[in-house]
Structure formats: C-alpha cells, structure tokens
Amino acid sequence: MEEQFAKLDIRKNENIVYKRTDLLVDRPLSYCPGCGHGTVHRMLMETLEEMGLQDKTIGVSPVGCSVLAYDFMNIDMLGAAHGRAPALATAIKRMWPDRFVFTYQGDGDLAAIGTAETIHACNRGEHFTMIFINNGIYGMTGGQMAPTTLPNMRTSTSPYGRDTNIMGFPLKMTELVAQLPGTYYVTRQAVHTPSAVRKTKKAIRKAFENQKNKTGISFIEVVSNCNSGWKMTPVQSNKWMEENMFPFYPLGDIKIDGVLVTPKAETVKV
Amino acid sequence: MAKIKGDIVINVERCKGCEVCIASCPFSTIAMTKEVNGKGYHYAVKVNDDCTGCMNCAIVCPDGVITVYRAKVMAE
Numbered sequence: 290m291e292e293q294f295a296k297l298d299i300r301k302n303e304n305i306v307y308k309r310t311d312l313l314v315d316r317p318l319s320y321c322p323g324c325g326h327g328t329v330h331r332m333l334m335e336t337l338e339e340m341g342l343q344d345k346t347i348g349v350s351p352v353g354c355s356v357l358a359y360d361f362m363n364i365d366m367l368g369a370a371h372g373r374a375p376a377l378a379t380a381i382k383r384m385w386p387d388r389f390v391f392t393y394q395g396d397g398d399l400a401a402i403g404t405a406e407t408i409h410a411c412n413r414g415e416h417f418t419m420i421f422i423n424n425g426i427y428g429m430t431g432g433q434m435a436p437t438t439l440p441n442m443r444t445s446t447s448p449y450g451r452d453t454n455i456m457g458f459p460l461k462m463t464e465l466v467a468q469l470p471g472t473y474y475v476t477r478q479a480v481h482t483p484s485a486v487r488k489t490k491k492a493i494r495k496a497f498e499n500q501k502n503k504t505g506i507s508f509i510e511v512v513s514n515c516n517s518g519w520k521m522t523p524v525q526s527n528k529w530m531e532e533n534m535f536p537f538y539p540l541g542d543i544k545i546d547g548v549l550v551t552p553k554a555e556t557v558k559v
Numbered sequence: 560m561a562k563i564k565g566d567i568v569i570n571v572e573r574c575k576g577c578e579v580c581i582a583s584c585p586f587s588t589i590a591m592t593k594e595v596n597g598k599g600y601h602y603a604v605k606v607n608d609d610c611t612g613c614m615n616c617a618i619v620c621p622d623g624v625i626t627v628y629r630a631k632v633m634a635e
C-alpha cells in the first residue's frame with residue numbers, strides 16, 4: 290500500500306532532511322505508544338549531536354518510566370536512586386566540571402520523593418541541566434496521584450478526582466525553583482505538536498550553552514502526556530493536556546539569564 | 560518550473576500506531592493500516608502524493624521512526 294506512493298526519484302540518501310539521530314541507540318523505546326518521553330529523549334540526543342557533546346556529556350536517569358533512559362541514550366549515564374538525581378549530578382559536575390551534566394526526571398521523582406534534592410541543587414546553583422517530565426502522575430507504577438496531579442483529576446489513588454481539601458494542591462515546582470537564586474534559566478515546554486517540539490529543542494540547546502558559562506541550574510519542565518495513566522488514547526491525551534494541563538502549567542519561559550520574566554503573583558495562585 | 564517534493568519512509572516494525580503523526584501532517588499524507596505489525600500495532604502509512612517533506616510528522620513521532628526526504632523536482 291505504502292509503496293504505491295513511494296517517490297523513488299526523491300528517496301535517495303542525499304535528499305534526507307530528517308532521520309533518527311545516531312545518539313539514540315537503535316532499539317525500540319520502552320514507552321507506551323504516543324508517550325512524550327520518547328520525543329524528549331530524541332530532542333536531547335539531537336541537541337548533543339549538533340553540539341558535538343556525545344563524549345563530553347554525563348546524564349543521570351531517574352526512577353520512573355524513564356529509568357531505562359541509559360539504555361536509549363548513547364552517552365555516559367548513571368542511574369540514581371529515586372529522586373536523588375540532582376545529588377548524583379552535583380557530585381559528577383563537581384568532580385568533572387568540564388563535562389556537560391544533566392538529570393532527566395519525572396514529576397514523581399523530581400517533585401515528590403526528590404523534592405529536597407531538587408530544591409537544594411537549585412538553591413546551591415549547581416552548574417547542570419535538569420529536564421523535568423511532568424505528566425501529573427506516577428506513570429511507571431500504575432498511575433497513582435503525584436504532587437503535580439491537577440485538582441479533581443482522577444488517578445488510581447484518587448479515583449473520585451483529587452480533592453484538594455484532603456490531598457492538598459498541585460505543586461508548581463518550576464515556578465518554585467525559579468524563585469531561587471541558583472537557577473539561571475527556567476522554562477516550561479511541551480512536545481505534543483511539531484512547533485512545541487522545536488521550542489523544547491531550542492530550550493535544551495540554551496540550557497547546554499549555559500553550562501559552558503557555569504551560570505547555575507538550567508531547568509526545563511516539559512508538560513507531557515501519560516496516556517496509559519490518564520486512560521486515554523495518545524491523541525486524546527494530547528488534547529486533554531492542552532485543555533487541562535496548560536491552563537494550570539502555562540508554557541513559556543519563567544526565568545531567562547537569571548531574571549524572572551513572569552509576574553510573581555501568578556506563581557502562588559492555585 | 561521547479562517544485563519542492565517530499566517523501567517519507569516509516570519504519571513500520573518500530574511504529575506503535577499512536578497516530579500523533581497523522582494530526583501533524585498538513586497534507587493528510589499519513590493514515591493507519593488495518594493490518595498490524597509484528598508487535599500487534601496498526602501502523603502508519605503514506606496514502607497520497609502530497610508530501611512536501613516539511614518534517615512535522617518525523618519531529619513529533621515519539622518513537623522517531625520516520626525518515627524524511629525532500630528534493631526540487633521539475634513539475635510535469
């Protein structure tokens with residue numbers, strides 16, 4: 290069926306304008322169909338390839354669905370205990386200050402069990418990059434409520450929706466760390482449309498450029514889907530994310546070159 | 560007159576049938592098969608000749624399974 294529309298005069302190596310980067314290991318990703326984790330992995334690896342940093346970068350993978358990130362990213366990586374990636378990255382960057390170092394963490398990892406490590410690494414102004422995949426849920430363990438779960442959002446541990454009277458309010462970790470003097474670049478992006486993906490890649494590039502100047506933490510939140518946890522199809526989950534996640538977690542830069550760019554009042558309002 | 564033409568190749572055995580690429584194509588060039596691949600997923604295929612090689616589908620594909628080609632061709 291496909292071959293009917295194959296354009297064999299165009300399908301030549303010299304005409305390739307896009308292909309999967311070699312920095313992603315040639316094996317299937319372990320993620321559910323349509324999961325944003327895969328897209329972020331690819332943008333990260335494309336950026337390192339374009340910057341020529343494959344053998345100068347050390348990544349730290351988390352606990353969560355992306356626990357196996359070291360199996361997919363063809364760079365040096367270490368796996369941290371749940372939530373401790375910023376502590377490990379701190380040690381790596383201090384031992385190897387000329388290396389480019391990043392953490393890759395989910396919201397359960399970065400904003401629940403690892404809250405202390407996140408806040409203190411940001412407050413100390415360590416010189417690495419943090420990539421934070423916020424899907425508002427514990428994807429890996431079966432869709433339990435996370436600190437980032439939206440009010441009234443259903444999860445396996447909030448089957449009637451998150452009741453903020455009992456379960457508290459969602460945590461805007463990104464706005465929070467933006468207030469700390471040790472963060473230099475703080476932004477919130479997404480990867481559900483081509484233009485969103487391009488912006489995320491630009492943000493990743495900026496974060497790694499910042500590492501050259503040892504300016505402090507560059508923190509990139511990517512609001513992402515968890516279609517399995519949310520119990521939707523991938524396309525439905527992307528739409529749900531636009532309608533429900535983005536109003537609460539608005540996309541855009543929050544701090545650029547050490548300067549806050551959004552009004553502070555907005556960051557405490559729920 | 561020269562015209563920009565594109566083509567895509569989908570690694571169907573790695574496609575997970577998420578359909579995210581379909582929504583991103585401005586020319587409705589991609590659709591899903593009725594058949595399934597070795598993993599049991601319906602997979603994406605090219606269904607028309609209108610591709611311009613804009614790369615949208617490849618950039619947004621979570622599994623990175625789409626290769627995009629683009630070239631100037633003489634219009635018939």
Ligand SMILES: Cc1ncc(C[n+]2csc(CCOP(=O)(O)OP(=O)(O)O)c2C)c(N)n1
Pocket residue numbers: 352353354355371394395396397398399402422424426427428429430435515
């Ligand atoms: C010390 C410890 N506590 C709890 C767990 C169980 N656990 C594994 S992954 C996870 C949550 C992951 O959620 P998140 O970081 O949001 O990643 P996602 O899967 O959503 O990408 C938990 C609680 C664990 N592995 N180790």
Ligand code: SF4
Pocket residue numbers: 319320321324325326354424428429514515516517518
């Ligand atoms: S459970 Fe959720 S976060 Fe994990 S791979 Fe599946 S969709 Fe992605």
Ligand code: SF4
Pocket residue numbers: 565566567583584585586587588589609610611612613614615616617627
């Ligand atoms: S490259 Fe652009 S035009 Fe071609 S199939 Fe992909 S999205 Fe459609």
Ligand code: SF4
Pocket residue numbers: 323569573574575576577578579580581602603619620621622623624625
């Ligand atoms: S986005 Fe990729 S994995 Fe999903 S259906 Fe399209 S080609 Fe397949």
Ligand SMILES: [Mg+2]
Pocket residue numbers: 395396397422423424425426427428435
């Ligand atoms: Mg999560």
